[in-house]
Amino acid sequence: MQTQLPVAETKESMPAEQRLTLNNIAWDTYEKILDAFGEHRAVRLHYNEGVLEFMVPLEAHENPSDIIGAFIRRLVVDSGFDLKSMASTTLRRKELQKGAEPDKCFYIQNESKVRGREVDLEKDPPPDLVLEVDITHTDIDKNHLYAKFGVPEFWRFDGQTLTILQLQDGEYQEVEQSLSLPWVNKSLFYEYLNNCKTLGEAQALRQLSTWIASHFPQS
Template sequence: MQTQLPVTVTPETRLAEQRLTLTHVAWDTYEKLLDAFGEHRAVRFHYDKGVLELMVPLEDHENPSAVIGMLIFNLAVDCDLTIKSMDSTTLRRKKLQKGAEPDKCFYIQNEPLVRGKTVDLEKDPPPDLVVEIDITHSDVNKNALYAALGIPEFWRFDGKILCILQLQDSEYQEVDVSPTFPWLEKQVIYRFFEECRTLGEAQAMKNFRVWLQSNKPDEG
């Protein structure tokens, strides 16, 4: 039995991402595509009530994703927080007809609840923090998508500006600092980004960890 192809195809190819948007895609078709492509693939899927975006990240997308992920992980470790990193694991809720594969996602506050488990959003809490890099335009409303999935904290980076969003009354509100790391000013994150470009990631991380030892909150 053949699956009917969606009627609208809107490709976009630029420097940081390659995107293809399909409309009128049934949930069953979305799940079949996930199974067909498998886990180890370059393309990432975002699905929202019939709209399916396929995105292939290029270097200008992947590098900031890696840098932000490294920053968050080291923050958690050096501040003695629990953390489970899941990168672009598929997050999906059939009841909501929504699915996403963020660049990075982390369990921090709820890490003990999913430790050692394969996460199932039908049973488990959503990740505490999700990161998305969108240098080019996405046809999927990521704010609405992740809000519906119940992600408490959402970082979005467009290559220049980092936007930190906190879920409040089922909608995201932009905030000045991360709810997870409220003592970390955004200018410190931007300085880390710049040092990664100018000094290299290893030296930038060394500098950041020196700063962190003097500026992280006291235990207890």
């Protein structure tokens, strides 16, 4: 596939998220808010050492989140790997004073360790890959947050640009290829994203499957 930048509106024309940030919030208060809101809610919470952000995703956020999630799942499944995928799952560790509800997270290499049960980061490894869509500004330092969780690979999308980050010596470094899917370049993602806009999501996924069948390295 040829490299092609996605067709995208300007950020100013894309109402994507509504955010509210509170400072100096104790961990116990954060946990009480989680319990009060329950699991089935529109708002997502991120907590980082006393900073609590409430975020309500709108369509311009949810659509790329779902599209990219489908991209990752299709690559993993069609390549013959195992997968446990989670959306907006609450990841938290009290000793780190950190909590997150990413758009998508995936267990690939460590799927067998969490298969068929609820994940508990106090004893389970972190997800192998986390995806966050942030089209508007966030006050949470998500690179620091997920690095402290030990997430090996972090994908960030701002509505136009995909950034792939790999954890190296406790900090994220930007790379061009996925750690979990090392034969995949970002150019494939941009081609897929553009196809979603011009051909529709179903046809874009069909074309992606065709690409995987012809490009996935055979053992």
